[in-house]
Amino acid sequence: MADTLLDVLAGHRRAGRGDRPALIDRRRSVTYAELEGEVGARARELRAAGIGPGVRVGAVLTTLLDSVVDFAAATSLHAAVLVLQEAAGAAERSAALADFGAELVLDGEVLTRLRPTTAAGGRDPAFAMASSGTSGRPKVISREWAGTLHNSAAFARTLGLDADDTVLTTSPLGHSYAIEAGTLAVLTAGACQLIPAGPLTPARAALLVERHRPTVLQSVPLILDWWGRGDVPRAGTWKRCVSAGEGLPERAAEPWREAGLTVYDHYGNSELGQLTLNAAGGNGGVGHPLPGVRIKAGNGEPGPVEAAFPGLSPVRMEGGHAVPLADADGWVTTGDLGVLDDDGLWLTGRSDLLINIGGNKVSPVEVEAVLRTLPGVRDCAVVGRPGPSGDNQVWAFVEAGADEFDAAALRRRAREQLMTVKVPTVFRRVDALPRTGSGKIRRGLLIEDGD
Structure with a gap:
């Protein structure tokens, strides 16, 4: 598999898919060939500005595909990239950048140097996220770039994404679910990602759906429930929808299922990315591990959920220094509790809650x-x-x-x-x-x- 997003885009062009749509936002759309050209040009600009292998860069992702171009260019230069949410407050963003040890910040056309760029010194390309911080200060988790891209590709294959799919992702692109299960998975599959301009009411969502005809919805239980009570499940040409973040209640899944969609429940985390997928969403389980993912949990009674994925050894960044999260065999404790049986993984709560x-x-x-x-x-x-x-x-x-x-x-x-x-x-x-x-x-x- 290709090592960078620029390689991925070039591969689609060589395979004759260069004229297929890749990204759509509220302003414009680009094909795979056009996106390859924009990423290549932006990479040359960023290289001239000092971004290269191992350089630690914070990249703000917005609702515009221009920020995806920036992200793809920086990662294609083998930099270590921390994804930042556009909506993050100044104090939260500063704390994340300090923990990551960022040298540069890329925010649209503005490139800010925080400190002198040092020689890479053996630092490898990395993908980093600031966790959502549901129970405290967000944590900065960093992991290998190549393993992250492979993990997203495994998710895309299991979900069955292909070049005929248009994926509507409702979470902000600066969130791991949207950028990994969304952008990275979509681009490796040769599909198209539709990026909405912020939160949508059911009425606005239905208009967007009628215009762009997405086939896959990637969202969270709150949105699925809200839109399900509107006309969104029966608008457009949906084939399937995916819920993640929290358990999907049956009542939220029912309107989509009644409209003929396959409803997936998905489990992932900031430490390792995408872990499971369940095509019977709403039944309380999160499904079986994705290809390459290993999971351990309780047998009969809830126990700690541990997971591993080849090529990923996540670390927590604190004051610019890495604190390993995986043990010698690659296992990471997720903090969740669950039961693993023949029907897959069933989550029962957070151990710290x-x-x-x-x-x-x-x-x-x-x-x-x-x-x-x-x-x-x-x-x-x-x-x-x-x-x-x-x-x-x-x-x-x-x-x-x-x-x-x-x-x-x-x-x-x-x-x-x-x-x-x-x-x-x-x-x-x-x-x-x-x-x-x-x-x-x-x-x-x-x-x-x-x-």
């Missing part, structure tokens, strides 16, 4: 799954918080209308399905749960400030 109630371990995932089935609950998040006496309590934050929310009724219904220790002590109504740009619930904010 388990709530200790008098020695009993309560899984927020289990409690949330029950609460989401109750009347009036649009969505919810369960966390552990200290009570008046200092002992841990189970708190449920519930998205619900003011006229629909009845804490006493929810507590009674929950007691019918959960052990007493798992029933939330506190039910708190919220208009909307705090979320990251990719739709994940920011539980850390709920733990810190629930009043």
Whole structure:
């Protein structure tokens, strides 16, 4: 397989696919041949500016395909590239750049030098992401570029992406799901990626779909649920959709399935990229490992989920220095808990989010799954918080209308399905749960400030 995106694009041109669409944004579209030309020209400019093998570069990805050109050019020069989200705050971005040890920042036409560029000194090409930070400060994870590209290609093959597909990716391109399962997977498969201009209402999404006729939707449960209650599943020429980030509730998958789509649940993480795919999305499982991915988890009872992928040895960057995350055999502890059986992997929660109630371990995932089935609950998040006496309590934050929310009724219904220790002590109504740009619930904010 090709080592750089420039190699990938050239390969499609040589194979006669140069006139196929590659990227579409709100301003313009480019074919594979045109994209190859733009990336090659940009690479020459960046090389003249000092970007080369091992140079640490922060690259801001926006909703414009120009930023994909920048990213492809920098990685094709064998630089170590940290992907930054456009919406990240100044303090968050500065912290990520400092942890990565960035020497340059590429933000559109502006190239900022943070410190003198040093000789590569054996540093290899790398792909780095700042995690979404759902439970605290984002972490900068860096891994080998070649292994990352291979991992995205494995995802594309398993999903069945080909040159006839147009993929609509709703998450920001600066998020690992959108750039790896989206852009990298799409380009290795010779498909086309449709980049929307920020969040879309169902009505705006339906118009976009009718115009560009995407065949694959890559999104998160929140968007699938929202759009599913509109006319989006029956607009256009959809074939399949993929959900990632959090467990996909059956109610969110149902409208898409009824419209004739195959609904996939997908599991990945910042440390290793894409890990599993499940063509029966909404059933609670995340499917079998992708080709090359190895997974370990509990057998019968939930246990720590560990994963490995050949050619990837992720590290956490702290103050410019690398802290290894993989053991000697390449295994990485994901922080998730789950069960692995003949039907694939079933996630049961995060090990760092388990709530200790008098020695009993309560899984927020289990409690949330029950609460989401109750009347009036649009969505919810369960966390552990200290009570008046200092002992841990189970708190449920519930998205619900003011006229629909009845804490006493929810507590009674929950007691019918959960052990007493798992029933939330506190039910708190919220208009909307705090979320990251990719739709994940920011539980850390709920733990810190629930009043």
